[in-house]
Amino acid sequence: MKIIADENIPLVAECFSSIGKVEVVPGREITPGVIADADVLLVRSITPVGADLLASSKVRFVGTATIGFDHIDIEYLSRNNIGFASAPGSNANSAAEYVIAALLNIAKRHSIDLEGKSISIIGVGNVGGRVAKKASALGMKLFLNDPPLQRQTGDSKYLPIEELFNCDFITLHTPLTFEGQDKTFHLADEKFFRSLKKGCIFINASRGGVVDSIALKKAIRTGRLQASVLDVWENEPNIDVELLEMVDIGTPHIAGYSLDGKIAGMIMIYKATCEYFELDVKYDIDSFLPVPAIPELKINTQSVSGQDALLKVVEKIYDIKADDVRLRRMLEESVKERGKYFDSLRRNYPVRREFQNTRIIVEDKNSSLAGKLKGIGFLLL
Numbered sequence: 001m002k003i004i005a006d007e008n009i010p011l012v013a014e015c016f017s018s019i020g021k022v023e024v025v026p027g028r029e030i031t032p033g034v035i036a037d038a039d040v041l042l043v044r045s046i047t048p049v050g051a052d053l054l055a056s057s058k059v060r061f062v063g064t065a066t067i068g069f070d071h072i073d074i075e076y077l078s079r080n081n082i083g084f085a086s087a088p089g090s091n092a093n094s095a096a097e098y099v100i101a102a103l104l105n106i107a108k109r110h111s112i113d114l115e116g117k118s119i120s121i122i123g124v125g126n127v128g129g130r131v132a133k134k135a136s137a138l139g140m141k142l143f144l145n146d147p148p149l150q151r152q153t154g155d156s157k158y159l160p161i162e163e164l165f166n167c168d169f170i171t172l173h174t175p176l177t178f179e180g181q182d183k184t185f186h187l188a189d190e191k192f193f194r195s196l197k198k199g200c201i202f203i204n205a206s207r208g209g210v211v212d213s214i215a216l217k218k219a220i221r222t223g224r225l226q227a228s229v230l231d232v233w234e235n236e237p238n239i240d241v242e243l244l245e246m247v248d249i250g251t252p253h254i255a256g257y258s259l260d261g262k263i264a265g266m267i268m269i270y271k272a273t274c275e276y277f278e279l280d281v282k283y284d285i286d287s288f289l290p291v292p293a294i295p296e297l298k299i300n301t302q303s304v305s306g307q308d309a310l311l312k313v314v315e316k317i318y319d320i321k322a323d324d325v326r327l328r329r330m331l332e333e334s335v336k337e338r339g340k341y342f343d344s345l346r347r348n349y350p351v352r353r354e355f356q357n358t359r360i361i362v363e364d365k366n367s368s369l370a371g372k373l374k375g376i377g378f379l380l381l
Contacts, residue, residue: 005042018282063269085272089126091261096130098255101320102229104311115139120164128173137375165195176207186212193219199226205255208232231255237342251323252345292357
């Protein structure tokens with residue numbers, strides 16, 4: 001069995017070689033010619049998969065090591081009896097930790113106490129739900145919007161979007177959809193930004209197309225927003241560098257790029273592939289996750305406390321500022337090379353582990369800091 005895989009899926013060759021011959025290819029170089037004689041295609045979000053790619057191939061199974069699949073033509077796969085699997089939830093915790101790192105960093109820059117501040121979460125699925133739990137642990141007041149979930153559950157906690165506009169923070173966690181009553185393309189348009197509370201802080205770690213870049217730039221210029229954080233961009237990898245210069249924190253679509261999340265996603269599509277072809281499963285996530293670089297941290301809550309201490313702990317595991325610095329270096333590249341540079345940041349992303357891999361030793365487990373550390377995902381001893 002021949003397997004073509006995006007080279008940005010970590011350890012994919014080591015894992016999938018147990019069931020076939022693996023060839024790794026840059027995601028943007030996966031073409032009809034490359035996959036013509038492949039049986040299995042494994043991608044991430046940058047590879048559109050549909051008739052244009054698959055029509056002349058013999059691919060029988062497609063897996064995407066991502067939680068979203070707006071880059072996959074599911075109907076085409078179904079019509080042509082091609083198996084499919086995605087990795088729902090695999091990197092959700094990573095993306096939620098990214099948002100927490102962003103909140104703490106922005107709060108430090110603007111001297112904001114997150115305790116008691118309101119946060120709007122638009123899209124309360126795998127990622128948004130985790131953001132809600134972690135933000136609540138920081139003492140923030142939650143305002144949730146998810147029309148599909150509201151219709152499905154009838155739960156009154158899911159509010160109309162108009163009831164979220166007066167919040168101090170707003171963060172987007174929706175899929176990208178282009179039609180229907182829940183269309184999200186350019187959900188955050190000029191009207192959206194005009195409706196926000198003046199001084200609101202805006203975060204998008206969902207999909208670039210959910211935000212109208214022109215409208216966002218206007219909101220920043222006019223002072224409607226106090227600060228903005230973007231991990232995703234329209235027209236990736238050829239992003240709007242003017243917008244990059246305007247945002248407080250900009251990163252190259254890596255919110256979900258923890259090693260834990262990547263390997264979890266790879267294992268999910270590996271198991272689905274094995275099941276589809278009725279093959280034995282040889283590996284699980286523990287087969288590939290290494291020992292964390294920082295397995296333990298000791299904190300004296302009598303000498304350090306408060307939000308600054310929380311930020312220092314988080315930054316030892318994930319420093320969002322480093323990702324921002326790396327992305328801004330693309331401004332030094334020629335216009336022609338900027339897209340390649342953006343992709344290189346994702347392809348060569350450094351190892352990042354999730355909070356739960358680090359044990360925190362605290363002398364006073366009843367302290368506010370200890371509770372918040374546990375609430376955002378650290379293991380307390």
